[in-house]
Amino acid sequence: MNSRVSFPLIWLSMFSMLLGCAPRSTTMISSTVPREALRQNDFLDDFGKGLPSGPSVQGTVEGLVEGDLTAETASQIAVLNSPHLKSVYEEIGIARADLVQAGLLKNPIFDGEVKVTEMGEDAVLEMALKQDFLDFSLIPLKKRMAQAELEKTRLRVAGEILSTIASTKRAFYSLQASEQELEMMKQVQEALEASFQMGEQIHEAGNLTDLDLMNQKALFEQSKIDMEAAELAVLENRQNLNRQLGFAEDEIDWSAEPRLPDPPDLEMDTTDLVQTALANSLDLKMDWYETRMIAARLGITKIKAPLPELMLGVASEREPGNEWSVGPSIGLQIPIFDQGQARIARNNAELQRAWHQYKATAVEIVSQVKSAKYRLEASRSRLDQYQNVMLPLFQDIMDQTQKRYNGMLLGVFQLLETKRQQIDTERKYIFELLQYWTARTDLETILTGKLAGASGGPAMESPSTSVAASGNGGH
Amino acid sequence: MSEFKPITFLILWMIGGFFSPVATGQDQGQSDQRADSEGKTPEIPWAYWEENPQPPGEPGRDYTPVYTPNGETLSWKVVDGVKVFHLIAEPVREEVVEGLTIDTWGYNGGTPGPTIEVVQGDRVRIYVTNNLPAETSVHWHGIILPCGMDGVSGLTQPSIKPGETFRYEFIFPDAGTFMYHPHFDSMTQEGMGMTGMIVVHPRDPEGPRPDRDFVLMLHEWFIEPGTRRPFAVENSDFNVLTINGKAFPGTHPLVAELGDRVRIRIGNLSAMDHHPIHLHGYAFDVVETDGGKIPPEGRWPETTVLVQVGSVRVIELTADNPGDWIMHCHMTHHTMNQMGHDVPNMVGVDVGNLDKKIQKLVPGYMSMGQKGMMPLQRMGMTVPDNSIPMLGFEGQFGLTVLGGMVTVLKVREEAPTYDDPGPYQFPEGTVARTATQEELKADGISVPKMLESSRNLSGGSSLMQGQMGQHHMMSQDD
Numbered sequence: 008m009n010s011r012v013s014f015p016l017i018w019l020s021m022f023s024m025l026l027g028c029a030p031r032s033t034t035m036i037s038s039t040v041p042r043e044a045l046r047q048n049d050f051l052d053d054f055g056k057g058l059p060s061g062p063s064v065q066g067t068v069e070g071l072v073e074g075d076l077t078a079e080t081a082s083q084i085a086v087l088n089s090p091h092l093k094s095v096y097e098e099i100g101i102a103r104a105d106l107v108q109a110g111l112l113k114n115p116i117f118d119g120e121v122k123v124t125e126m127g128e129d130a131v132l133e134m135a136l137k138q139d140f141l142d143f144s145l146i147p148l149k150k151r152m153a154q155a156e157l158e159k160t161r162l163r164v165a166g167e168i169l170s171t172i173a174s175t176k177r178a179f180y181s182l183q184a185s186e187q188e189l190e191m192m193k194q195v196q197e198a199l200e201a202s203f204q205m206g207e208q209i210h211e212a213g214n215l216t217d218l219d220l221m222n223q224k225a226l227f228e229q230s231k232i233d234m235e236a237a238e239l240a241v242l243e244n245r246q247n248l249n250r251q252l253g254f255a256e257d258e259i260d261w262s263a264e265p266r267l268p269d270p271p272d273l274e275m276d277t278t279d280l281v282q283t284a285l286a287n288s289l290d291l292k293m294d295w296y297e298t299r300m301i302a303a304r305l306g307i308t309k310i311k312a313p314l315p316e317l318m319l320g321v322a323s324e325r326e327p328g329n330e331w332s333v334g335p336s337i338g339l340q341i342p343i344f345d346q347g348q349a350r351i352a353r354n355n356a357e358l359q360r361a362w363h364q365y366k367a368t369a370v371e372i373v374s375q376v377k378s379a380k381y382r383l384e385a386s387r388s389r390l391d392q393y394q395n396v397m398l399p400l401f402q403d404i405m406d407q408t409q410k411r412y413n414g415m416l417l418g419v420f421q422l423l424e425t426k427r428q429q430i431d432t433e434r435k436y437i438f439e440l441l442q443y444w445t446a447r448t449d450l451e452t453i454l455t456g457k458l459a460g461a462s463g464g465p466a467m468e469s470p471s472t473s474v475a476a477s478g479n480g481g482h
Numbered sequence: 483m484s485e486f487k488p489i490t491f492l493i494l495w496m497i498g499g500f501f502s503p504v505a506t507g508q509d510q511g512q513s514d515q516r517a518d519s520e521g522k523t524p525e526i527p528w529a530y531w532e533e534n535p536q537p538p539g540e541p542g543r544d545y546t547p548v549y550t551p552n553g554e555t556l557s558w559k560v561v562d563g564v565k566v567f568h569l570i571a572e573p574v575r576e577e578v579v580e581g582l583t584i585d586t587w588g589y590n591g592g593t594p595g596p597t598i599e600v601v602q603g604d605r606v607r608i609y610v611t612n613n614l615p616a617e618t619s620v621h622w623h624g625i626i627l628p629c630g631m632d633g634v635s636g637l638t639q640p641s642i643k644p645g646e647t648f649r650y651e652f653i654f655p656d657a658g659t660f661m662y663h664p665h666f667d668s669m670t671q672e673g674m675g676m677t678g679m680i681v682v683h684p685r686d687p688e689g690p691r692p693d694r695d696f697v698l699m700l701h702e703w704f705i706e707p708g709t710r711r712p713f714a715v716e717n718s719d720f721n722v723l724t725i726n727g728k729a730f731p732g733t734h735p736l737v738a739e740l741g742d743r744v745r746i747r748i749g750n751l752s753a754m755d756h757h758p759i760h761l762h763g764y765a766f767d768v769v770e771t772d773g774g775k776i777p778p779e780g781r782w783p784e785t786t787v788l789v790q791v792g793s794v795r796v797i798e799l800t801a802d803n804p805g806d807w808i809m810h811c812h813m814t815h816h817t818m819n820q821m822g823h824d825v826p827n828m829v830g831v832d833v834g835n836l837d838k839k840i841q842k843l844v845p846g847y848m849s850m851g852q853k854g855m856m857p858l859q860r861m862g863m864t865v866p867d868n869s870i871p872m873l874g875f876e877g878q879f880g881l882t883v884l885g886g887m888v889t890v891l892k893v894r895e896e897a898p899t900y901d902d903p904g905p906y907q908f909p910e911g912t913v914a915r916t917a918t919q920e921e922l923k924a925d926g927i928s929v930p931k932m933l934e935s936s937r938n939l940s941g942g943s944s945l946m947q948g949q950m951g952q953h954h955m956m957s958q959d960d
Contacts, residue, residue: 194843197839197842197843198843200839201836201839201840201843204836204839205833205836205840205849208831208832208833208834208836209826209827209828209831211831211832212829212830212831212832213830214826214827214828214829214830214831215826215827405844407866409844409846409847410863410864410865410866411707411708411822411865411866412847413861413863413864413865414707414820414822414858414865414866414869414871414872415821415822415825415850415851415855415871415872416707416820416822416824416825416866416869416871417822417824417825418824418825418826418828419826419840419847419849420826421824422844422847423840423843423844426843426844
């Protein structure tokens with residue numbers, strides 16, 4: 008080989024070998040469900056190794072949809088099937104790729120120039136190979152940053168899963184409650200229809216005034232309107248749940264268990280609430296990794312402040328008629344105008360901000376978990392009142408009223424009006440039951456690590472008293 | 483002429499006085515044939531009896547005791563020639579009829595209180611103990627007596643405070659039928675049932691004694707169904723009507739033997755309503771009021787005697803028509819038990835299939851009232867505790883809607899006592915029954931077809947017919 012050419016090549020190859028000692032990237036790992044999300048959700052244990060994807064998801068979902076859905080099975084479907092969650096899962100892949108990227112050195116730069124003389128019989132040849140050497144010291148910090156970002160992303164994905172489960176449960180309970188409400192509004196409508204039809208028959212016989220009949224009709228017609236509102240609520244709640252489950256319109260035929268579950272005999276253990284919530288909080292951990300990331304970035308900024316850029320390499324040149332000259336090259340940025348003060352100050356401020364955000368998140372968690380606990384306790388107490396006192400009492404009232412009806416001490420209109428009042432009490436109970444399950448879902452979600460998104464109120468309006476009948480019955 | 487001496491004048495004056503009306507001792511008794519005063523100052527009505535004390539009248543010897551159905555006569559003892567009675571005003575618990583028991587106020591354990599039975603001229607001492615929580619007094623309605631014994635709190639005496647025992651002493655100057663009741667808070671205390679009858683037999687009776695002598699006290703109440711306390715504030719919507727504190731079918735019958743001379747004394751201390759008491763099977767004479775005897779030429783024949791509030795009417799008849807004769811207030815609402823008024827007018831209403839529809843919401847529901855009232859027993863439905871809405875009467879021929887101020891005069895060939903002889907055994911062929919086709923044809927009677935609507939209503943709902951299993955089936959043969 009021509010020694011003129013081999014000389015630079017040897018340098019290049021030696022240089023290259025140096026570069027070969029740079030750390031290699033790890034191979035890409037397929038995304039798995041973050042461990043934090045697995046911890047508190049039993050069913051996800053089944054998928055601990057990794058969520059099924061592709062046709063096995065379809066099969067699992069179809070299996071779950073065969074029976075009446077419960078809050079738990081609906082949550083499973085949402086975790087498996089929600090396209091939103093699927094897009095969120097991919098963020099882990101993105102973060103992993105970023106981690107790999109952080110460990111890669113910048114590629115060396117090869118410069119080559121051929122300048123032909125005016126006469127064209129010879130040329131000036133220049134070749135240089137340079138490498139950014141600042142990278143070597145920066146890579147550990149860059150990797151730390153990317154690692155923190157990856158952890159943050161894993162936590163965020165876990166949080167999204169918990170959020171999805173919570174939203175699905177809330178939507179599910181709302182659907183059950185609205186279906187029960189519809190059932191009861193149907194009963195109210197039937198009662199008022201019977202009352203009106205009785206009024207029609209009495210009027211037909213010549214025993215009721217036109218005005219009294221019209222009043223009966225008004226109550227009945229109002230109940231039809233109220234029932235339509237209840238029907239609409241069911242449809243809307245179904246669509247909400249479809250959205251959570253990832254089902255397009257009418258794609259899969261499913262039905263929910265018709266009744267809200269009864270409250271459990273033993274109430275949730277609420278000792279050490281704050282400690283549990285803080286210990287499990289994904290949001291808090293995310294904020295912590297944020298500070299770590301910013302700290303790493305600050306390190307990078309501080310390194311680059313005095314020496315923004317450093318290129319080391321080999322340069323070679325051959326003038327026409329001369330031999331090759333070879334030697335090391337160095338290029339560096341001289342921090343005269345920009346000494347990086349602004350960037351350092353900026354990063355410091357960012358660090359402070361992240362630290363305060365961390366503390367703010369802790370305060371938010373403590374406050375939210377306490378108010379969720381109060382809501383749950385208050386709701387449970389009201390529920391017990393309804394179950395133990397009000398519902399039995401209204402049944403007794405119904406029985407006594409019927410006894411008085413039997414003795415012709417009051418008439419059929421008053422009897423049906425009392426029935427309507429009994430149904431209204433049952434409606435109040437169902438509303439209370441929905442409040443309870445919503446509060447419980449909110450508390451469970453905070454305790455397993457995710458702050459509630461919106462203020463965790465129920466998705467159903469407090470039942471307005473259905474149209475009060477005027478109790479017409481006098482002579 | 484000898485000198486006129488004062489002593490002579492005195493002697494003459496005394497001789498003249500001896501023949502004066504005072505010396506000859508004239509009485510003011512209404513049924514007395516003794517000479518009356520002519521234009522002189524009227525004497526105290528009981529003066530004669532005061533001056534001519536009588537031995538206390540005794541049952542049997544002096545009179546045939548009266549009979550107070552569902553009640554009793556107040557016992558007495560004689561102390562130094564005076565009949566001593568003890569009335570105790572107290573809270574009482576009374577069963578108005580099976581199914582309705584009330585807590586109210588009365589005398590000596592009951593409402594009305596026991597009948598006070600004496601003979602004209604008897605001097606009585608009546609002790610009245612007040613065991614009520616309220617002040618009270620006793621007024622002797624219709625009795626002519628010293629004003630201080632009249633029993634009007636505040637006006638003629640201080641009221642009897644709770645726990646006190648008062649002493650009334652007077653003579654019964656007139657024979658007749660009277661009443662006693664409080665005069666402190668009349669609306670409340672009379673309304674609560676503090677009433678009682680007084681019977682004064684004549685010292686020298688005219689004519690034979692009656693064979694049967696009944697004492698009845700009428701009363702009206704408002705008792706909210708399901709409660710046990712009468713509401714004395716009520717002034718128009720009375721829902722429980724009683725004779726001697728009982729509502730039909732809880733009233734004990736008036737029993738007489740064929741040929742008996744029957745006297746029925748009826749007092750009325752209802753708060754607001756008179757009662758036209760109608761007797762089936764007889765026309766009777768109204769012979770007496772609490773003002774006195776009606777002379778024969780002034781007597782008034784009736785089948786219905788109107789007994790005003792605060793009055794007594796006495797009727798007499800001869801029991802010549804055997805059977806079970808109902809005697810009742812002819813105000814139709816007064817023969818219903820605890821009827822409620824908050825119901826729509828259901829008469830003639832065709833409910834179609836509505837009963838089934840309503841039963842889905844209210845199990846056991848049944849439309850009622852399309853045919854009018856039905857007795858409670860017929861419907862087989864539960865009603866509030868301690869209430870008797872539309873409680874009816876089950877006689878030998880079936881159930882009927884009847885209650886309240888009703889009793890039965892039972893006239894039998896043989897009835898030795900006042901005890902209930904059971905239902906009348908109607909002689910064969912004397913009871914009204916459905917007409918046979920032959921009879922209708924023979925007499926040229928054509929029966930018009932029933933209206934479709936009436937036919938539908940009369941059949942009743944299927945639920946009712948199902949429930950009829952254990953009760954009388956309602957069919958057109960009843």
